[in-house]
Amino acid sequence: ETGVTQSPTHLIKTRGQQVTLRCSSQSGHNTVSWYQQALGQGPQFIFQYYREEENGRGNFPPRFSGLQFPNYSSELNVNALELDDSALYLCASSQTGSTGELFFGEGSRLTVL
């Protein structure tokens, strides 16, 4: 059974740039959620994708956007990066959209300078 994989693991961007983060869900899971975890904080919900549609969204501006592909993999795109976007971005997959039993990847560490 393949777990959740994320890429890249680390990246550095400058303010105003754009970034794309990628996630492959665990085998058999059709739902992907993205969370942002700032240093010393708990994960904060960004949005969830189910059957290639955004299924729910947290309090994040529109410059945070995503995609889900037919194979259930997903992308998180962030435009016009700000310093406060520096964080660990976590992808989690699940068998359904309404379960809280999430399987997380190891995250993508984004640093914005």
Place this chain on the structure above:
Amino acid sequence: EDQVTQSPEALRLQEGESSSLNCSYTVSGLRGLFWYRQDPGKGPEFLFTLYSAGEEKEKERLKATLTKKESFLHITAPKPEDSATYLCAVQANSGGSNYKLTFGKGTLLTVNP
């Protein structure tokens, strides 16, 4: 708005010294309360789900309990490998919010040999 408060922020124990971590929550109808473990530089790992007051779950040296206002994670005779950040999260039962988890900031547990 759903809220989760965890205490203490950090806890240092000697190997074999039992203790408890607290998670207080407010949620508009609890669908589930979840405990996760997070090692440094890794994504959270699912531990337990609790659904109703009075419920208890056990796994090795860990036992999670739930009341209507809080949850406890009891650690019995901890070992150094139990050192990690323990995250508590709630999922609401109200329409439109049952797809996301609201996390606390976590408790950093260090177990010294």
